[in-house]
Amino acid sequence: MRMQTIQTQAFLDQKPGTSGLRKKVKVFQQPHYLENFVQSIFDTLTIAADATLTLGGDGRFYNKTAIQLIIKMAAANGFVKVIVGQGGILSTPAASHVIRHYQTFGGIILSASHNPAGPTEDFGIKYNTANGGPAPEKITEAIFAKSKTITQYKIADFDDIDLNVIGETQLDGFSVQVINAVSDYADLMAQLFDFSTIKSLLQSGFSLKFDAMHAVTGPYAKEILVNRLGAPAASLMNCEVSETFGGGHPDPNLTYAHELVDVLYQPDNKTQSAPDFGAASDGDGDRNMILGKAFFVTPSDSLAIIAANAQLIPAYKQGLAGVARSMPTSGAVDRVAEKLNIPCYETPTGWKFFGNLMDAHKVTLCGEESFGTGSNHVREKDGLWAVLCWLNIIAIKKTSVEALVKAHWAEYGRNVYSRHDYEAIPTDAANDVMAHIKSQFLTFPEQVFGRYSVNTCDDFSYTDPIDGSISTGQGVRILFKCGSRIVFRLSGTGTEGATLRIYLEAYEPDIANHHLDAQVALAEMIQIALDISQLKQCTSRELPTVIT
Ligand code: VG1
Ligand code: CO
Numbered sequence: 001m002r003m004q005t006i007q008t009q010a011f012l013d014q015k016p017g018t019s020g021l022r023k024k025v026k027v028f029q030q031p032h033y034l035e036n037f038v039q040s041i042f043d044t045l046t047i048a049a050d051a052t053l054t055l056g057g058d059g060r061f062y063n064k065t066a067i068q069l070i071i072k073m074a075a076a077n078g079f080v081k082v083i084v085g086q087g088g089i090l091s092t093p094a095a096s097h098v099i100r101h102y103q104t105f106g107g108i109i110l111s112a113s114h115n116p117a118g119p120t121e122d123f124g125i126k127y128n129t130a131n132g133g134p135a136p137e138k139i140t141e142a143i144f145a146k147s148k149t150i151t152q153y154k155i156a157d158f159d160d161i162d163l164n165v166i167g168e169t170q171l172d173g174f175s176v177q178v179i180n181a182v183s184d185y186a187d188l189m190a191q192l193f194d195f196s197t198i199k200s201l202l203q204s205g206f207s208l209k210f211d212a213m214h215a216v217t218g219p220y221a222k223e224i225l226v227n228r229l230g231a232p233a234a235s236l237m238n239c240e241v242s243e244t245f246g247g248g249h250p251d252p253n254l255t256y257a258h259e260l261v262d263v264l265y266q267p268d269n270k271t272q273s274a275p276d277f278g279a280a281s282d283g284d285g286d287r288n289m290i291l292g293k294a295f296f297v298t299p300s301d302s303l304a305i306i307a308a309n310a311q312l313i314p315a316y317k318q319g320l321a322g323v324a325r326s327m328p329t330s331g332a333v334d335r336v337a338e339k340l341n342i343p344c345y346e347t348p349t350g351w352k353f354f355g356n357l358m359d360a361h362k363v364t365l366c367g368e369e370s371f372g373t374g375s376n377h378v379r380e381k382d383g384l385w386a387v388l389c390w391l392n393i394i395a396i397k398k399t400s401v402e403a404l405v406k407a408h409w410a411e412y413g414r415n416v417y418s419r420h421d422y423e424a425i426p427t428d429a430a431n432d433v434m435a436h437i438k439s440q441f442l443t444f445p446e447q448v449f450g451r452y453s454v455n456t457c458d459d460f461s462y463t464d465p466i467d468g469s470i471s472t473g474q475g476v477r478i479l480f481k482c483g484s485r486i487v488f489r490l491s492g493t494g495t496e497g498a499t500l501r502i503y504l505e506a507y508e509p510d511i512a513n514h515h516l517d518a519q520v521a522l523a524e525m526i527q528i529a530l531d532i533s534q535l536k537q538c539t540s541r542e543l544p545t546v547i548t
Contacts, residue, residue, distance in 0.1 A: 016144060019124075053074050053079045058110065060111070081175045092285055106130055114249070132380070156174075189224055216283065219241070252280035277394070303325060326346075349368065357466065433539065434490065452528060
């Protein structure tokens, strides 16, 4: 096999964000851009002599080109084998499972997740370690440092590998194994959940609709929901994968998954004809949205409800070691943890912060307000896993989504929650907003805004309880005396300008108010957030881009 060393010049913008490096496809298409980043990953690692790399992506535009290139670079950088999903495709949770199941050295996942795909849209790449989870900050920072000084990269010279056929190709002491990752992942799900009880539920007239948003989970949903659990094929929508994700925005929320939302929210007189259960997943299959008949489950509540009912699921029948949530995620799961008498950890945003806690057996379940829930079965959040959690719980409790949520609120109180996103605003304006809020830190405590009086405020920082690493600047919090809070944070996954997120949470113990729409219940707090941030003045934006 002929190896080449190619001279290159560093790009200075290859800083990984919340979940890897995400840029416009056109940025990745610049000569040497992807090669530089991949070489920086490899140069950061101490690659073992017999190392195997897991490789796959969400199937978006540029996936195929990138996969072939990374295979050739892996060969030149000392890997003895690459395991690839068929067609070069792996959902993010499936990739995490492949790394763990085949005990590979690590993995490269190609995805820009919930961002749109296509020649003028987004692409992304991230490295996951041997535990199956996203590389921790100390590794992503080292990769970034390498990328700023890189002068050459190594690549082997051979023809592109046919990734459509399952099997192994040998090349001079290096091999590429194409696997059926869908069946591996489905087998894992069958071990965790009570498939026969879920099957009975689906045969008893309970109807569901799953929307893959033209993205990676289509084949996984077909195999699990239809082939193994017996749901009718018509239960699936948008399950044909396309390189542009059907031109859509594969983010499972009330705004972007409107096709599914329309099915679940029938006009008043037809509500009963809507499916009993609706779910959607994102571009790379790690997010989920759960709906009932004309009913939306807030992701933070979903995490709390799964935690409260986990013992109904075979994999968790022995109970949970602990739970974890990202800081902006509501405290609903904290209340469950308290009742179960198990620890609850609060981490910065991004799945990479859960890995150490799971590896140390401190937590079994974790989740984020951004439609991400998961457990220690892999080291990524997992969209279809969350869907199966809900189906398993409902199959045993024989109740509706809405009734399950309302019973949970009645027992624990309701953490009313909403997130307002202002997408693609000028970076300077976003920085001004954050600076303006922080400039008031000294005067906020004890200030009274309407019904709310401020207790404390800070910029969230986290010390990892396992390895002691410290992450600062993880979001500005204004904590009120009544337990309500407002959090402001800049997104680390966008590729255009800045995205400012405002997270709003208020605890409502009174069942008489549980029916209120979150926007109504939080109206006063929303106004306070706008007043203290001067967001409208700084950005000239009247309304959020997305409300969840
Ligand atoms: C967002 C979410 C965060 C999530 C991340 C990756 O990050 O808020 O909770 O972990 O996306 O999800 P940010 O920095 O834009 O707020 V995924 O499904 O894009 O891999
Ligand atoms: Co995702």
